Amino acid sequence: MTEPIFPESLRQYPEEFAREIYIYRAVGRGPARVFYKEFEDRQRAREEPGVEVAYRFHDLVMYFAQAAAQGAIGNFTFAAILWAIKRVRQPKQEVASKGIRFGAVISRKTYDRIRREKNPGKRSRQIPTPELEEKLEKEYRLMVSLKKTTGKRLPKRKARKSKPSSRP
Numbered sequence: 001m002t003e004p005i006f007p008e009s010l011r012q013y014p015e016e017f018a019r020e021i022y023i024y025r026a027v028g029r030g031p032a033r034v035f036y037k038e039f040e041d042r043q044r045a046r047e048e049p050g051v052e053v054a055y056r057f058h059d060l061v062m063y064f065a066q067a068a069a070q071g072a073i074g075n076f077t078f079a080a081i082l083w084a085i086k087r088v089r090q091p092k093q094e095v096a097s098k099g100i101r102f103g104a105v106i107s108r109k110t111y112d113r114i115r116r117e118k119n120p121g122k123r124s125r126q127i128p129t130p131e132l133e134e135k136l137e138k139e140y141r142l143m144v145s146l147k148k149t150t151g152k153r154l155p156k157r158k159a160r161k162s163k164p165s166s167r168p
Contacts, residue, residue, distance in 0.1 A: 006142065016145075023062045023143050031114050032069035036062065039105050060097045063143040064105045067136050071111070075119040077126055078108050084128035088136045095145040 010018040027036045039061060064085070071081030085102055115124065 019059070019143065019145065023059060026066050026139070026143065027062045030069055031072050031118070032065045034114060035065040035068045035106055035110065038107060038110055039065070058097060058100060059144045060094060060100045061105050063140060064100075064102050066139050066143065067102075068106045068111055069114075070132065070135055070139070072115040073118050074129075074132055075115060075122055075124050076128060076132065077124045078111050080124075080126055080128045081111075081132075084133050084136055087128075087133060088140050090146065093146040095147055097144075 006015075006018045006022055010021055013021070027033060036057075040057070043057075067081060067085055071078075071084070076084075082102055091097060
């Protein structure tokens, strides 16, 4: 993946600062906010009564909220958006994202409710489109911190031996 290209208004800031601003702008409104607030409320419910806790969720949680919003607006099924995210994600390159799963962050029930509100009376799409995957990949690059590659070369794969042809 290439380096993220932030909107013009954020290019004046260092990458990490621009990423934070972009994330909170993207998730701070619309359907993405609903998914994020629901996850935040579930986390708060786990705390003891009377104890105030401030949260700073992983970038991946914010990305999942934004991706779910894109899927709900585009009228994609929960399974379709999950499939598209799996194709876009690079879990081994993500910084400290162990164990964060889409299904644990985004409630299927809430997703379906918002999808139906945004697309009343329409049949949902079962298969993600290349346009959706492209949007999700762009958001992924902008929102999720990935490990920097040091330019090390990957070991070459051994060439497969082809079967001898039956042609003379």
